[in-house]
Amino acid sequence: MAHTVVMPQLGESVTEGTIGQWLKKVGDSIEEYESLLEVLTDKVNAEVPSPVAGTLSRVLVEEGAVVGVGTPICEIAVEGEAESSAEAAPEPVETKTPEPQADVEANAQPAVPKESDEGRGRYSPAVRRLASENGIDPSGLSGTGSGGRVTRNDVLKAVDEGTRLSPVEAREPVSSAASVASVPQVAGASANIEDGDEVVQLSQVRKMIAERMVRSKMTVPHAWLMVEIDVSGLVSLRNRLKEEFKAREGVSLTYLPFMLKAVSAALRKMPMVNAQWNGDSIVMKKRINLGVAMATERGLVVPVVKDADRLSIIGLAQATQDLAKRARSGRLTMADLSQGTFTVDNTGAVGTVLTYPIINAPEAAIVTMESVVKRPVVVGDMIAVRSMMNCCISFDHRVVDGAEAAQFLGELKKTLEAYTTDSTL
């Protein structure tokens, strides 16, 4: 008997995900807990482990399809048990490919997403040809084939019975589950392709990042501020402790845990920044869960340090190192990637001194920590060489006003500037 694998609950509030890449092909054998496929949700991809050992016998959902939690996505034939794909096989799921809506008027009434539970998204060439020749939507037919498949005869029967749909109906666009209903969208300028140019197809991760970024930029009114922070004390503190810390804790002491600690403290004082826009209300988040943006070979990921406000510098150092290690090896779980309430972007790691980050919606703000650079600054009435770091914030101006954002950065600055060589962790 084949074991049916369903779309797992990838996070508390996650109701659907995009099938990224099947890591196993039909016919491949798979161990229990071995990665079966990648599933993409907001800004991230997670690998779904196999619940059983066996052979992948059927893939029910193609790459790129958006499927709800609990939907059958594949079947695994368990060794020693007879295969029976014919009986009680779950119906394949209809693909809901997000389509960009170019027509502004279409947005006046948000289209209702098509029911996907009818399944049978896969049709044979004969079915597709006959359906198209006769203007029939095969998804409207009840299939008599194996697993409810719509067969050629089903289409021919429908033609006989004259169950024709009007051409307009038949070509009704499938609404994107991820489309933003309330904002007019126009098609972006298309690329100018010339001889010698290479056209690279989008990976699922790239698509997801693109969609999330466009969505955030188009729906969230971004505002931006920056402060300069004198981190000379922090630099000397780190220099004093880093050897000992590395030997004792096994992980390097970077500026990141200090930043996270300072951000947590600032968010506690300024809870309005730790909030989310909710249409007609604002959700004040109770927990302080800090997403940390990390660049990996697979693309941008934002693992989350949960309850960062309860962790010490040591705890934060260990938590972030652990996440970074797993992000690089692609071992992040969905739990690692969800429930963020605020994002910290360590852009300084790539050498910048000023960034205008895109908010990780629905969070209300994102803050960057830029490179620590020595600069001549005026201290009292003297010019001194100090270690300076810029912090930039992009914030959702619907939730937070400039004064609050500046106040938040001020708290950050106060905490980070308070460190001295002699501070204790």
Place this chain on the structure above:
Amino acid sequence: MAQMTFLEAIRETLRQELARDERVIIYGEDVGVRGGVFRVTEGLQADFGEARVIDSPLAEAAIVGTAIGAAVNGLRPIPEIQFADFIFPAINQIVQEAARMRYRSNNDFEVPIVIRAPFGGGVRGGLYHSQSVEAFFGHVPGLKVVIASTPYDAKGLLTQAIADPDPVLFLEHKGLYRSIKGEVPEERYLIPIGKADRKREGKDVSVIAYGLMANLALKAAETLAGEGISVEVIDLRSIRPFDKAAILESAKKTGKVLIVHEDNLTGGFGGEISAVISEEALFYLDAPIMRLTGPDVPAMGFSPPLEHAFMITADKIADAARNLAKF
């Protein structure tokens, strides 16, 4: 009209051609005095003499090689390879010489030979008397490969093969020799090589087969008819050339194709048929093109269970066609 076995139909065809055309000669291992190991040529030496029905040395390369020479010099030799399993020593003569002579000589020479060879298993032949060799020769341009499934077809196709100006490999499934009977007209008639025969009309699934498999497919079709599944059986009758038009017509009609051969799966002729269908009838297909073939094992075992495991049966065809119909 006379009822004949498959074997008798071949013998009577040979007799008719020997009588009709004195250029026709038969030779091979034990074909004369003994009348062939299967008795196909029984009595022919007595009727036509030692000069025209000749016992040859046990040397397949020489049998085919001398037949080529005789053919180039004006005779119409019908050499017999005692078992198709033994044809491999003659492959060089068949592939490099017979099949290419016309091309190489720019039409100056032709090789009108018919190489007869019993093939196939299911008769307790073991490793060296059960093989299917058609895929090896179906690959060779310049050669024709004919495989009949009924006594009637056997006569018409063999007569045509003898009349053909180019080399023909005429494969006879041992399992058919005495197991099937059919009406065979006495007069001479020709069945063109390269024309398939729709042995049964159906609308749900097409089974494409040849030789013994076509007969088994008909049995399976009968079984499935009782279950309300309508199976069409296309008997190819020759695999080089093969009847593309008939295959495509049937594939387009039913949208579901099962190809059956006893030869091994990998590199078997079914792959070629499948490729042609997918190249030219993709948008008519309602299911994957399926193959039911002998397994990829080195040879058919001698023990009955091993032989049974290897052989295609009407039940196995019915199962495969049923699954395809349900798809």
